[in-house]
Amino acid sequence: MNPSTSLKGKRALVTGASSGIGRAIARALDAQGCAVALCARREDRLREVADELKNATVCAADLSDEDQLIAAVKKANYEMGGLDILINSAGIARQASLINGATSDWTDMLQVNVLALAQITREALQYFPESGGHIIHLSSMSGHRVPGRGGFYSATKFAVRAMTEGLRQELRLEGNMTRVGCISPGFVDTELLDEYFQSSDNAQAKYESIGYQILQPEEIADLVLHQLTMPATAEVTDILVRPTAQAT
Secondary structure, three states, X not given: OOOOOOXXXXXXXXXXXXXXXXXXXXXXXXXXXXXXXXXXOOHHHHHHHHHHOOOEEEOOOOOOOHHHHHHHHHHHHHHHOOOOEEEEOOOOOOOOOOOOOOXXXXXXXHHHHHHHHHHHHHHHHOOXXXXXXXXXXXXXXXXXXXXXXXXXXXXXXXXXXXXXXXXXXXXXXXXXXXXXXXXXXXXEXXXXXXXXXXXXXXXXXXXXXXXXXXXXXXXXXXXXXXXXXXXXXXXXOEEEEOOOOXXX
16 A cells, blocks of 8 residues: 655645634644645734744735735745645635626635636745645535525636646646645635625525534545545545535
């Protein structure tokens, strides 16, 4: 049996690290002995997370601003001496209808969920080792089926799945063995989910809207560790995970 991949001493950049899934992933990587660069818009929140970790670098950036994004990746590389892992966890979720949704909501989701993900991946790859690293995108169950009131959000997550496979194929054509994968969760207990339900016409708290126990960010972080520690000869392309009670 091929040996699992050790994360000790690896250098990881995590976007969306100020809260929710990104924060849980940063904590999990730190516990495995990784150096972690924390990237998100809210620097004060990032510093709170960094204070919890053994080896963390704060790389604050508004991911809708390409110059700030590029500067954050450069800082992560400079502070850690390279990158081995990129976790694209940052995202925006709003119930912006395709019939009458606000263009500003569509633009925000497209900018962060799609364009920033592509940009930060392109920039981070410059600093990966020649032997290859590992990139994981946080997608969504909405990238596999379209919920009734979230068609535009769903479209951005379908794009993430397409970019994951496109990136994997491009890397192989270049002889680059960097592994690429997705995790597509259903409902997870995060601020993003709060925003999603509060942006609907009939705004409610997430638990009022859902009505059953949902996933926790730490459960998604465990799946990230599973992907990252698989033997180097194995590439997990996508993991679909939903609360047991979630019907669709």
